[in-house]
Amino acid sequence: MDSSTESIATTSVVIEHGDKVIQIEAVAGDHIGATIAASKKFYEWQFLGTLAEYLSPGDLVVDVGANIGNHSLFFAAVCGAAVISFEPLPLAADILQKNVDANSLSDKIQVRQRALGESLAKAKLDKLDLANVGATAFAVAPDGDFEVSTLDLEEISKTVSLIKVDAEGMDVPVLRGGVELIERDRPIIACEAATASQQAELEAFAAEAGYSFVYRFNATPTYVLAPSRTALERANVERRAAGLVTSTHWATRDLYYRLGLVSTNLRSLSDVQESYTSANLTTHPEEDGIAGLSVRIEQLEGLVRTLSERLNDSDTQRQ
CATH class of the missing domain: 1.20.58 (Methane Monooxygenase Hydroxylase; Chain G, domain 1)
Structure with a gap:
């Protein structure tokens, strides 16, 4: 499969969010770009609005599966957060970087063009549909062309406040590859789990890591998890639950x-x-x-x- 940016038509859409004007370039005909153009809002803006409640300016967000940068741009431009954006697909990573530059956010968003998983490995491009680039999937393969790193092996020294994972089936492996970072910082986790088996896998990880499910969003089930092992962590979860009217x-x-x-x-x-x-x-x-x-x-x-x-x-x- 060709994952380069050659001969890929793109389109540009503009979002006005409060006093912010955000320009987003997307693959022409792609689902995310079309949805942004129709709604004039960030893609999955309700989900992002809830995550914003957990962030303060200067916090660090790790965005795994950043695609063209819709979520990363929101975290940086709207929330004032610093973002490390992981995106292995070359055409998406290139557009992501263009979107960072076009919105003058290079001081807030760092793009790392690589896949993440549970351990060091290689992966191959398993699925690519230009009408839905966000559904691109990779599969671990010894002869793959893509290097797979892990969150724990990445250089992330600053405290992480939020980890968002949308890795099309490799989501929980990404979390398992970051257990040391998650134990160190106890961040909020937003993770996609599309199937019943993936949801069971996420439930098992949450139980092991001491996290509770607090929200569910999006057409493809995406869960927000909060740390709940200690009495203080549980109190924070309960305080959030008291504000259920917000959700x-x-x-x-x-x-x-x-x-x-x-x-x-x-x-x-x-x-x-x-x-x-x-x-x-x-x-x-x-x-x-x-x-x-x-x-x-x-x-x-x-x-x-x-x-x-x-x-x-x-x-x-x-x-």
Whole structure:
């Protein structure tokens, strides 16, 4: 698979977040860039908003699987944190560095173009889809072209406040390769676990490391874990739990956000269907096109109803 940046078309989107204006370059047609362009917000902004509550200016964040830098840019530009961004895919790492430079954040974000795992190894590129670069996956292989390092072997001397891991199946191995750092600093951990087996693996790691699950976000399950071994750590978890209204607030805003995107998509499809109908197109291919649009519109209308019901339930619970 070709993971270079040659002949890769890119697009640029702009986010206005408070008084910050962030420019993000992305692979043209990629899911993350398209979502940012449609929402005018950071990708997974509800998740990021919750993580921001754990950060203060000057804190250090380790972003494993940084992709083009959406999360790293948020941590640095919005939260004022220092960030070490790990991204092994050359085309994503190149765009990440461009985004760091374009937003004048080279003093806050350090890009390290390498994969992380449980131990030193080699890996091969196992999956690459330019329509969803964030889902790129690597697999450990003796003859792989990519070097795999570990968090414990990386030079990270400053206290780490947050570790975010999105490594497409290698997530818990990344954490296991950083047990010394995690024991040293007891950071907040945000980790993706897409499947039931990966979730079980994460649960086992949390039990061993003395961490508790406090939040779940995103379409692909991503969990926020907090240290809870000592009495003080448990008290901090309980204090956070007392502010559950905050997470409910973010969850409700997430539903409104998704409802807005679906409604926009629905209006666009309805306009297309109307143009078909008004043109009196009656040949078989166009009829198939209209039928397909009708089915899609019905699906989206059903999703709008479901989201609206969930919003009503959420509002009722918060009253």
